[in-house]
Amino acid sequence: MEKRGDEIHLDKVEARAGESTHVTRYVLGIGLALVIIAFVIIVATGMFSAPDDTGGDATTNKAVAEQSAQKP
Numbered sequence: 001m002e003k004r005g006d007e008i009h010l011d012k013v014e015a016r017a018g019e020s021t022h023v024t025r026y027v028l029g030i031g032l033a034l035v036i037i038a039f040v041i042i043v044a045t046g047m048f049s050a051p052d053d054t055g056g057d058a059t060t061n062k063a064v065a066e067q068s069a070q071k072p
Contacts, residue, residue, distance in 0.1 A: 001014055
């Protein structure tokens with residue numbers, strides 16, 4: 001700390017009032033990893049519990065054929 005007249009000048013460490021421990025980097029990394037793991041679990045449980053016969057192209061083609069047959 002340096003005093004010039006009425007002004008007080010602080011260096012970088014004194015102004016920050018602490019030291020850099022890089023904890024934020026670890027918190028962000030661990031949080032991101034947990035979110036990815038949770039997402040994978042949610043997707044996997046939804047995928048494995050979904051019914052096998054969801055229709056897909058066969059149901060769409062059948063609906064189109066029925067609509068075409070109903071038109072005069």
